Amino acid sequence: MGRAGVAALVGAVGGAMLLSGCGASLLPLVAVRLDASGAPQALLRPCGDDLIQGLRLTGAPAEEDSDENLSGWETSGKRTGEDIGFPLFEPPAAWHARPAGQQRLAPAYTYRLAFGKAEFNYEYTGTVMFRTADLAALEPGQVWADDRVMSLGEFEELAEDSC
Numbered sequence: 001m002g003r004a005g006v007a008a009l010v011g012a013v014g015g016a017m018l019l020s021g022c023g024a025s026l027l028p029l030v031a032v033r034l035d036a037s038g039a040p041q042a043l044l045r046p047c048g049d050d051l052i053q054g055l056r057l058t059g060a061p062a063e064e065d066s067d068e069n070l071s072g073w074e075t076s077g078k079r080t081g082e083d084i085g086f087p088l089f090e091p092p093a094a095w096h097a098r099p100a101g102q103q104r105l106a107p108a109y110t111y112r113l114a115f116g117k118a119e120f121n122y123e124y125t126g127t128v129m130f131r132t133a134d135l136a137a138l139e140p141g142q143v144w145a146d147d148r149v150m151s152l153g154e155f156e157e158l159a160e161d162s163c
Helices: 003-020 132-136 152-162
Strands: 025-027 030-034 040-044 052-061 071-074 084-087 098-101 109-117 124-131 142-145 148-151
Touching: 030 109, 030 124, 030 132, 030 152, 040 052, 071 109, 124 132, 124 142, 142 152, 148 152
Parallel strands: 025 124
Antiparallel strands: 030 040, 030 142, 040 084, 052 071, 052 109, 071 098, 109 124, 142 148
């Protein structure tokens, strides 16, 4: 099968999944904020005690059309689903995260922090996309989640209601 055939097959399978309702739901279960010293922090809020996997922070210039991760990290394996917060570029040591590129925010980059429910079809993906400017606009007690600024309490309620 040539490239055109493979592309057609992938498109057909993807279309069928969309039409059948299959695929992961994108849920606002991830937020970012700045700590008291101005360092970026990640907040993960999986649903209940679900196992999660695919934890990954990716960052690259917004104008690039590439899957290359120029700033971030990724993990493998499954993790217990628990509410957790940690420095954005320092995930818990037990996760054995593999760094990718620079381990600091870059102003021209767009970042995505995400995880999925650990099932064969993921069922849902907790995700947040942000830029350095989004974090710079935060006031104390605010987070960036669901493509907007909100209070930490609003995020906690949004995440809980999303499950």
